[in-house]
Amino acid sequence: MHLADVVPFIFLLLLVGCSARPLYPLPSRRNDKSKQPIQTFRPFNIAHRGSNGEIPEETAAAYRRAIEEGADFIETDILASKDGVLICFHDVTLDDITDIAEHKEFASRKRTYEVQGVNVTGYFVVDFTLQELKSLRVKQRYPFRDQQYNGKFSIITFEEFISIALDAPRVVGIYPEMKNPVFINQRVKWSGGKRFEDKFVETLKKYGYKGSYLSKQWLKQPAFIQSFAPTSLVYVSNQTDLPKIFLIDDVTMPTQDTNQSYWEITSDSYLDFIKDYVVGIGPWKDTVIPVANNYLQTPTDLVARAHARDLQVHPYTYRNENQFLHFNFSEDPYNEYNYWINKVEVDGLFTDFTGSLHNFQEWTSPLSPDDEDASKLLKKIALMISEFSKT
């Protein structure tokens, strides 16, 4: 046999060796059918930008911390880079929470754009490629929170965010937002005439996210799609039956795409319209119950009207710092959770402090065992009692 005859075989082996790897799944937890399922009997603990009370927002570390602390869902804001990669980042500019100012190589990228009717100056994410964004380091947004992680973490992509959720040791849902879709579609173009919303849904589908609320597939990989822009939500409802949440801004802010006022989009007729597309609303909590002199005033009827239409209510955002706590709550974030969960009866809460909400829920409404466990337990107690009665 000549060498020339062996070479094709070697190539074949090489080919098989290289391609075989993807033929079976990674030995990770993704196919672990015994993962603790998501709870659905008490309001959702939504880790707003991860556990950003402790760790800079929207970083891998912040999300892992949130999962550790018991989040039901990890939440993120999706924007796009110059080269069309979907990234996890809240602001359209990098100025407030990254070290962009220290990167002299990007000094020339400063721009002024109109965003939702206001001129904004800064370094816009849409003017940076992913590689350039990855060279930046993020920092804690609020000076009164822990600064020790500043400069340690980088921006992550939508796909990296999804991986964190899928790799969790229990079922953890994702809650991504189509953020500033009007602005993104103006500044970033994709091939094939695809829009921001198309790429967003594409990414979710790539990782197997599908199914309507509480369906079998949904419970395996729970997800809510959120947006302030109603047309984006309507648009994607043709592409996926994943549940959607309509975010509602402050009373002074009109919608970015349809220029409708707060009063219009919270009216009975609008709720009747939007309820065919979304499973719930996400309002700013100080519009649900207005505030004066740092005291809660008479609640509006928004929650009642939403619930009457089978719409969930997930207000934002709950924070532990006393400057955010109205005096009714005696500067105690647990009193605030107690009120919103037990008196207002919301269905989910966006919180910067996942651990605190988890504590509150665990101490006051712990996860109940399922029926099968309950009867096993009862039989066990019966045995113990019979011993006790004999003595």
Added chain:
Amino acid sequence: MHLADVVPFIFLLLLVGCSARPLYPLPSRRNDKSKQPIQTFRPFNIAHRGSNGEIPEETAAAYRRAIEEGADFIETDILASKDGVLICFHDVTLDDTTDIAEHKELASRKRTYEVQGVNVTGYFVVDITLQELKSLRVKQRYPFRDQQYNGKFSIITFEEFISIALDAPRVVGIYPEMKNPVFINQRVKWSDGKRFEDKFVETLEKYGYKGSYLSKQWLKQPAFIQSFAPTSLVYVSNQTDLPKIFLIDDVTMPTQDTNQSYWEITSDSYLDFIKDYVVGIGPWKDTVIPVANNYLQTPTDLVARAHARDLQVHPYTYRNENQFLHFNFSEDPYNEYDYWINKVGVDGLFTDFTGSLHNFQEWTSPLSPDDEDASKLLKKIALMISEFSKT
């Protein structure tokens, strides 16, 4: 019968009528033997200056709120007015927490005195009579707390404070401090050469406070006497067997009476000495576990050495505001309670937020029924189980 004969009778009736009133107790709750007793199985919830997180410190309203919120003890600082009346007030000057500046009639009383080695200028309580003090109105010390009660409440006396405790619907202990005894004894003189400490104990005895820790009498009217001045504690130990707590200031502050350093009064030999006079110590919590960069450092061995000598540890002061919460606690006051109660193992906590500590304790270590209740409960369960087994 002449009128003259009847008059003595009338006088007699009048006399009986007027004196009979005090012969039986007021129809208040003071003799209510079915009052819920004080709990002694978990660390004491000590309402530091009342519920002053919500209501201006050391006012009747702050103390009533604390009792409402579940305090085991209401705490106060006792000073003396110019005419020797014992009052509840923390600062030796009125400037920070009253409207003294608006009382032009008292403008001439401003003085400069040396207090614990430092020159202090202001309106001193010892230069103002009780009647004048009563004309003032107190305000919330911290600008970030609720200001709505400013100007509504006045300073109360030690006796009024005691009444609030005795009138509570359940057994509530008192925790008064002999505050600045060195300064008070310099500035205020009582008849018969009595000292501040004498008047202090006199007041307690007048209202029936007596008995050693956990004795039958003590459990009916619980009380701790606290002071930073060891000689005052030693002095009153001859007069009352009520339990005493030795307060320990920051590492830089020597004792006001014996000029001993923090290191001396926390040494093994000193604890061996003081333990014959006090049942515990009250240290500033950031000296028990030092802090750097707003993170807890390695704990000192103070708690271990105190507990080894059967000395309780009641650190001060726990506050909800994030500026007071070290980063280990994720800006969650309940995490701080959890750590100090379950990891450090303290025996009591001085808190500005009675309600929050009560929540934490109720949710994680609820009051357990006594043994009799437990076996009744078990019998009940046995009955229920037997029904269940039949089905």
